[in-house]
Amino acid sequence: MVGMGATAAPTGNSGSWSLGRPDVRHDRDVASVDVLFEGYLGRSDHRVASTVGLIRDGNAVIVVDPGLVPGPRSILDPLEGFGIGAGDVTDVVFSHHHPDHTLNAALFPEARFHDHWAMYQGDLWTDRDADGFQLSPDVSLLHTRGHTDEDVATIARTAEGLVVFTHAWWTAQGPAEDPYAPDTASLHQARAGILELQPALIVPGHGPAFPPTASTPR
Numbered sequence: 235m236v237g238m239g240a241t242a243a244p245t246g247n248s249g250s251w252s253l254g255r256p257d258v259r260h261d262r263d264v265a266s267v268d269v270l271f272e273g274y275l276g277r278s279d280h281r282v283a284s285t286v287g288l289i290r291d292g293n294a295v296i297v298v299d300p301g302l303v304p305g306p307r308s309i310l311d312p313l314e315g316f317g318i319g320a321g322d323v324t325d326v327v328f329s330h331h332h333p334d335h336t337l338n339a340a341l342f343p344e345a346r347f348h349d350h351w352a353m354y355q356g357d358l359w360t361d362r363d364a365d366g367f368q369l370s371p372d373v374s375l376l377h378t379r380g381h382t383d384e385d386v387a388t389i390a391r392t393a394e395g396l397v398v399f400t401h402a403w404w405t406a407q408g409p410a411e412d413p414y415a416p417d418t419a420s421l422h423q424a425r426a427g428i429l430e431l432q433p434a435l436i437v438p439g440h441g442p443a444f445p446p447t448a449s450t451p452r
């Protein structure tokens with residue numbers, strides 16, 4: 235479920251946001267999307283946190299970027315607010331390999347883990363290309379070189395349109411140029427490719443979800 239801005243509201247005192255109504259369940263044939271923890275960076279106290287996403291699609295319970303947060307409860311409490319335990323999470327997607335987006339992955343013992351070139355579960359490493367990989371009927375991955383060469387965008391088809399989880403933007407403001415990007419042209423190409431999908435909402439690496447506009451850095 236995606237509230238597209240107007241209905242997005244803080245739902246707790248832990249900084250988590252819900253983009254939809256937690257009472258609405260899987261009674262539709264598309265994915266529902268929520269933000270478990272809203273990330274941040276550039277603070278004077280040098281704290282940095284990943285925006286952690288939740289996608290539910292049929293039997294799939296997908297967490298995106300369980301990285302740096304104040305503590306495990308910052309992810310587990312909002313998850314439990316949706317009636318989901320850590321063991322219920324079926325899939326975890328890493329937008330890329332940096333620790334601020336991966337550090338809390340071990341909270342989910344039953345999950346398959348996804349990056350740009352493989353799936354991991356238990357001690358199984360299964361090679362596959364992320365590009366076009368279908369996690370569930372309405373959720374797929376895209377290999378989008380940009381912030382790193384290993385970037386993966388997660389694309390969810392929701393009742394309100396496509397929602398894209400990606401580190402091609404840190405926040406709605408960009409930055410216009412990513413100082414970590416190994417190749418600037420690839421970053422701009424990745425952003426253009428994502429915007430061509432006409433997403434209703436982008437969930438960036440470190441900020442609130444935002445609907446792309448003409449002023450979105452590309």
Ligand SMILES: [Zn+2]
Nearest residue numbers: 330332381401
């Ligand atoms: Zn990074």
Ligand SMILES: [Zn+2]
Nearest residue numbers: 332334335439
């Ligand atoms: Zn990051």
